[in-house]
Amino acid sequence: MSTTQIDERIERFQHQFKIVKDEVAKVIVGAGDIIDGILMGVLARGHVLLEGVPGLGKTKLVQTLSGALHLKFSRIQFTPDLMPADITGTNVVQEDGHGERHLEFQPGPIFANVILADEINRATPKTQSALLEAMQEKTVTVGKESYRLDLPFFVLATQNPLEMEGTYPLPEAQLDRFFMKLNVDYPTVSSMHTILNRTTKVREPEPQQVLTGDEILAMRETVVAIPIARPIQEYAVRLVFATHPGHEEAHALTRQYVRYGASPRGAQALVIGAKIRALLDNRVHVSTGDVRAVAMPVLRHRVLLNFEGEAERIDTDSIVEAILRDTKGP
Amino acid sequence: MSDRDAIIDVLGKARSRIVRNRLVDRAAAALARFVLAGVAFELVGVFVLLDPVVGRVFWTVWLAALAVVIVRAVRSRGDLRATASDLDRKARLDDEVLSAWWFAQQEASTPWIDLQIRRAAARLRRLDVRGLYPAAVPRSSWVAAGGVVLLAALSIVPPPFTPTLLFSTPAPDLEALNRQAQLDAIDALLEQADRLAPDPAIAEFQRLVENMRDENVPLEQTADQARQAESLLDEGNLDIDNLLEGLDRMGQDLQSAEETTAAGEALSEGDLPVGAEEFQRLAEELEGGAPASEALEAALDAASRDARAGLEELAAALEAAAEALAEDNAAAASESLMDAAESLGELSDRVESQRLQNEAAQQMDALREALRQQESQQDSGEAGLNGENPPGEGESGTESEAGAGDAAAGAPQEGQTGMPGAGQQPASGQGSSQLVPGEAPEGAESGLPPSAISGDLQNIEPTGTGDTPTGIGFSPEQKTGAPTSLEVQLQLLATFADSNPESDAPEEQPEPEATRREQSSLDYRDVPSELTPAQQELLNRERIPREYQNVIRDYFRAIRPQPDSD
Known part of the structure; x- marks a missing residue:
């Protein structure tokens, strides 16, 4: 591959990223970082968890994104009585023309490219765990049969803050499978005006499909092609180990308040996210700035507090901030 | 590339x-x-x-x-x-x-x-x-x-x-350099005195100077040596005093003859070089054939008989001259008068040597006094730093040390009264006052030397044993311990008050008790002083530096009874 080809790929990557973002921005006002984060998750073969109080447009954002992508979209509204089979699908008895009965697999809503798991923490942990296999192996096993999901596959989950009524915290294993956790905050005043102007008209803007599944897969290949130098990777590793209370590089706050730190999957997410950010900045090298920029959404849900941390109501964001502040660069 | x-x-x-x-x-x-x-x-x-x-x-x-x-x-x-x-x-x-x-x-x-x-x-x-x-x-x-x-x-x-x-050495001690310079000056004076007339006191003072040059020798260790040197110096002063007194009487005898009137006046005034010149001049006149009167013979004879110890050579020469004149032997009389002139010259050198010794002793005393004050300040400063003495008590500690040293020497408290203590009060004032009549007032002005005190305090009855050089002492009760400077000052003031006719003035009426109480409600330490800090510091000193002794002298002069009031 020549330099020119690489430049073209980078340019194409940036262009495609931009047109999707612009398309989503037609509907979603503000929340540029949230859109970037979701797209990063898509390009990193990851899943994104959106957290925020009801009414901030989390569902709308995901719907808009899926509308901009030429992919199969499926929405699952998680409720306390939702069962795993309601997600994965189940074998049902079918009778053919000869009157013979046989079991036939009826795919659930998970068989799509983009899954909106709305209010995921309103379902029981058992149902929440039904997503584990699909999120990691991109397969679904029902009975004795495993079914492969179509690629690209990614889950965009929304959840209400844990303090709200009728919520179940996500299992640690499932949390770790999310590439990023993005906190959706209230819009600014100007953004609020724009939202009102757009949504109170007779016709709301709708996104156009601007990116196909193949193009997303190609963009993913571009991302992973960028080499990262060892010193930068060491920095990412140090950040991850700084979240481990038993490690020698653990931060003081980590030793005091953290039960478990980020897994290797967290380090992978740091590097992949940094690579995407480097590409978006028209660079072919990854910098520590890229790592730092994605560290917060990548690590905040992977830092599990101990009893003391819970009792003190320590925010994991403050721990990650302290780690970013105190971890020495290359 | x-x-x-x-x-x-x-x-x-x-x-x-x-x-x-x-x-x-x-x-x-x-x-x-x-x-x-x-x-x-x-x-x-x-x-x-x-x-x-x-x-x-x-x-x-x-x-x-x-x-x-x-x-x-x-x-x-x-x-x-x-x-x-x-x-x-x-x-x-x-x-x-x-x-x-x-x-x-x-x-x-x-x-x-x-x-x-x-x-x-x-x-x-x-x-x-x-x-x-x-x-x-x-x-x-x-x-x-x-x-x-x-x-x-x-x-x-x-x-x-x-x-x-x-x-790589610390900054020099300027005080040490100054001290060495002073010791050099003292040494030069002593050498000059030694050249004029060797004396045991000179050798003792020179050893003292050498010891004081050695910084490893503490000041207190040289105290005995200083006392010994000053004792010798005092003896020399007494000898010279005696000589001058004898010369005075001889001078009075010589003034009875016209030819020796000038020589006699010179001897009475202690101007020995002039006296020697006059003898030489008279010898030359006699040798030249000038007639000699009988009065001259009688004057020379009388002077030779009034000679005291130490003036034997001069007396012998004058006696020989008188005898030669009696025999009309002008040549022999001239030769004898030349011998008398030579003897006077030697006496002059001895007197000058003693004067130089006194000057050296005076400088030595000033130097030792300065060093003692420096040590006292350092001791009080260290004691203050160590918290051993509360503020304000540093001087009392120093005083006790000095007092102990003086008491061990069997001497009364030195310095404050102007009376020479053993080895501490400079003997120079006393010596110079006794050497030359013309210098006596000057020597008295250099502090409160014995002569000045004896001149001012003629009415003081010596109550002590008289073992101080001035003959002014204290009663046995007072000598039982080293009197503090305050006691001495009060005693002197009381003495002055007794001898002062103005003390007959009516006493001030005592203030009412209530008034005193009102006055005492204010702490005396809070009363603003009109004195400058330097004056306050001077008054608080246990010993009065020599350069300030003029102030003390002026004070005593001011309170001295006026002649017209007698």
Whole structure:
């Protein structure tokens, strides 16, 4: 591959990223970082968890994104009585023309490219765990049969803050499978005006499909092609180990308040996210700035507090901030 | 040059500039810190006399530590990775150089890596490394320069020959230098006196001077020696006094003849050189055939008979001259008068020698007094620092020490009354006052010497045993302990009050008790003083420095009864 080809790929990557973002921005006002984060998750073969109080447009954002992508979209509204089979699908008895009965697999809503798991923490942990296999192996096993999901596959989950009524915290294993956790905050005043102007008209803007599944897969290949130098990777590793209370590089706050730190999957997410950010900045090298920029959404849900941390109501964001502040660069 | 080589080359240049700047920075910072430490040491040396060994050790450690810091700064070369990282930070390159350098080191080659290296090399070629790492003078170097100037100033000023910096010695003790100069002056006086007329007191004083030159000999250890020397000096003063008294009587005898009137007046006034010249002149006249009167013979004979101890040679010469005149032997009379002149010359040298000894003793006494005060201040200062004595009690401790020393010598309290104590009150005032009549008032003015006291206090009955040189003593009750200066002052004031006719003035009516209570409601320490700090300090001193004794003299003169009031 020549330099020119690489430049073209980078340019194409940036262009495609931009047109999707612009398309989503037609509907979603503000929340540029949230859109970037979701797209990063898509390009990193990851899943994104959106957290925020009801009414901030989390569902709308995901719907808009899926509308901009030429992919199969499926929405699952998680409720306390939702069962795993309601997600994965189940074998049902079918009778053919000869009157013979046989079991036939009826795919659930998970068989799509983009899954909106709305209010995921309103379902029981058992149902929440039904997503584990699909999120990691991109397969679904029902009975004795495993079914492969179509690629690209990614889950965009929304959840209400844990303090709200009728919520179940996500299992640690499932949390770790999310590439990023993005906190959706209230819009600014100007953004609020724009939202009102757009949504109170007779016709709301709708996104156009601007990116196909193949193009997303190609963009993913571009991302992973960028080499990262060892010193930068060491920095990412140090950040991850700084979240481990038993490690020698653990931060003081980590030793005091953290039960478990980020897994290797967290380090992978740091590097992949940094690579995407480097590409978006028209660079072919990854910098520590890229790592730092994605560290917060990548690590905040992977830092599990101990009893003391819970009792003190320590925010994991403050721990990650302290780690970013105190971890020495290359 | 390939892209990889270009990266390494630029990094090498940047590294050398970083190392150079860092070296300058660290060296300047280290120099500033060390120079400031040296300045602090010099400042301590200005106020505190440090042992030269301390100075040498300090400066040796100083130089060694400075050398270590600079050598470590020179040897810290830094690596290219740190240089790349620093370059990224300086030029805001987002770790591009660091990544490119790392891949260049790995010699890995993929299209993406090659592109990365190419981009980094192109950027580095456009980079102004000199601009990123300018050769700037660090701020700490100005501090170091200022410190060096200050250090030099402290080492050179005020005495330009101070070898503090060059020879690693603390600043010289100016007081010690001054003390040595004073001792040199005393030594010169003693040598001059020795040349005129050797005396045991001179040898004793010279040994004392040598001991005082030795800083290892404490001042107290020389006290006995000083007392011994002054005792000898006192004996010499008494001898000279006796001689002068005898010469006075001989002079009066000689004034009965016209030919020896001038010589007699000179002897009475103690002007021995003039007396010798007059004898010479008379001898030459007699030898020239001038007639001699009978009165001259009688005067010479009378003078020879009034001679005292120590004047035997002069008396013999005068007697021989009288006999020669009686026999009309003018030549023999002339020769005898020449002998008398020679004898007078020797006596003159002896008197002059004694005067020089007294002057040397006076200077020695002033020096010892100054040293004693210095020690007292140091002792009180140390005691105050150690919390041994509460503030204000430092002098009492010093006084007790001095009093103990005096009591051991069996002498009354010295200094305050102007009465010479054993080995502490300068004998010079007394001596000079007794040597030459014309100098007596001058000697009395140099403090409160015995003559002055005896002149002013003629009405004082000597209540003691008279063992003080002035004959003024204290009652046995008073001599049981070393009287404090306050007691002595009060005694003198009481004596003056008794002898002062103005003391008959009506006494002031005592204030009512209530008024006194009102006055006492204010702490006396809070009453603002009209005295200057220097005057207060002077009054608080246990001993009055010689240079301020004129003040004391003026005070006593002021309260002296006026002649017309008698």
